[in-house]
Amino acid sequence: MKKLHNFSAGPSILPQEVFEKAAAGVRDLNGSGLSILEMSHRSAPFKEIYNEAVSLVRELLGISDEMEVLFLTGGASTQFFMVPLNLLDEQGQAAYLDTGTWSTKAIKEVSQFGKVNVVASGKEDGYTSIPKSYAVPSASTYFHITSNNTIYGTQLHEVPQVDVPIVADMSSDIMSGPLNTDPYGVIYAGAQKNLGPAGTTLVIIRKSLLGKIERQIPTMLNYQTHIEKNSAFNTPPVFPIYATMLNLRWLKANGGLAGAKARNEEKAKVIYDEIDRNTLFEGVTVAEDRSLMNATFVLKDPSLEADFVERATSAGCVGIKGHRSVGGFRASIYNAMPKSSVQALVDQMQAFEHHVTSH
Numbered sequence: 246m247k248k249l250h251n252f253s254a255g256p257s258i259l260p261q262e263v264f265e266k267a268a269a270g271v272r273d274l275n276g277s278g279l280s281i282l283e284m285s286h287r288s289a290p291f292k293e294i295y296n297e298a299v300s301l302v303r304e305l306l307g308i309s310d311e312m313e314v315l316f317l318t319g320g321a322s323t324q325f326f327m328v329p330l331n332l333l334d335e336q337g338q339a340a341y342l343d344t345g346t347w348s349t350k351a352i353k354e355v356s357q358f359g360k361v362n363v364v365a366s367g368k369e370d371g372y373t374s375i376p377k378s379y380a381v382p383s384a385s386t387y388f389h390i391t392s393n394n395t396i397y398g399t400q401l402h403e404v405p406q407v408d409v410p411i412v413a414d415m416s417s418d419i420m421s422g423p424l425n426t427d428p429y430g431v432i433y434a435g436a437q438k439n440l441g442p443a444g445t446t447l448v449i450i451r452k453s454l455l456g457k458i459e460r461q462i463p464t465m466l467n468y469q470t471h472i473e474k475n476s477a478f479n480t481p482p483v484f485p486i487y488a489t490m491l492n493l494r495w496l497k498a499n500g501g502l503a504g505a506k507a508r509n510e511e512k513a514k515v516i517y518d519e520i521d522r523n524t525l526f527e528g529v530t531v532a533e534d535r536s537l538m539n540a541t542f543v544l545k546d547p548s549l550e551a552d553f554v555e556r557a558t559s560a561g562c563v564g565i566k567g568h569r570s571v572g573g574f575r576a577s578i579y580n581a582m583p584k585s586s587v588q589a590l591v592d593q594m595q596a597f598e599h600h601v602t603s604h
């Protein structure tokens with residue numbers, strides 16, 4: 246079987262070792278005589294898996310006891326409304342930074358719960374850069390950011406200096422490098438970009454932010470419910486949590502988040518150096534805000550696109566088409582992507598340049 250170089254933005258690549266261990270657990274979990282798929286979420290083996298996943302998240306990110314770690318469902322998209330539903334009073338105001346599609350979707354959900362203040366937006370320049378001059382009023386309940394903009398290929402390389410808790414959608418760059426969690430009130434991430442399979446969402450929440458509003462919150466949508474029940478108020482997504490735990494083990498064994506950062510910077514340099522060097526291609530975003538996770542680029546002559554996609558695909562490089570809303574190309578090079586796969590794509594870009602310019 247030929248393994249492809251998978252540049253998909255999500256669901257996306259995981260380490261081969263994680264795929265193999267997850268598959269083994271589907272057949273028989275550690276010699277238990279049961280598949281992970283048929284095992285009670287209240288059983289001792291699953292509780293062990295869950296506890297290990299939570300403690301690995303705590304260890305890798307260096308999270309203090311003031312924050313809770315949850316594995317929920319509903320994707321990052323559910324957090325878009327769960328955050329204001331749980332934290333924002335009707336009279337309150339939340340500040341948001343609009344850096345692209347996912348931020349916009351998060352912003353859309355807020356007004357049914359309280360006031361939303363979009364402090365800056367990258368919309369006018371097509372979200373090709375991250376706005377940097379804005380003020381976040383200190384009366385804001387929280388300041389929401391999208392740390393990595395999966396579709397446009399920009400990333401916040403500095404944590405904004407604000408005096409309110411930061412709420413961050415880190416779906417596409419969670420665990421891509423070390424993080425100081427002190428400025429954060431909530432961190433959430435759909436697992437399927439950089440953490441595990443689709444089906445669970447990591448939510449890290451500072452306990453002191455809860456219980457401050459009057460509103461009635463449906464039981465399933467109340468963070469407190471899931472904190473009290475260790476994410477098992479209802480049946481949790483056992484398999485996605487298991488595979489995520491395996492991936493967290495892999496991350497820890499491979500140098501933790503410092504190791505991940507070093508590898509990610511090295512890979513990003515390989516692809517961006519080629520985008521800048523190659524006479525046919527150009528980058529989409531401003532250099533200082535380039536994402537280490539999703540490299541976006543275009544062909545200066547768009548009529549060559551189909552030809553390049555075909556050549557790259559037949560060389561095993563798949564998932565490089567840009568998001569349907571922006572076009573062009575996007576190479577998602579998450580934690581698990583080996584440098585050799587990035588090099589395989591770069592080789593195709595060079596071969597394509599040679600093919601086009603020699604005709």
Ligand SMILES: *Cc1c(COP(=O)(O)O)cnc(C)c1O
Pocket residue numbers: 255319320321322323347391393394395414415416417435436438
């Ligand atoms: C993919 C993505 C989402 C949506 O995640 P779901 O789990 O599908 O709801 C939200 N935010 C960012 C930054 C993403 O990349």
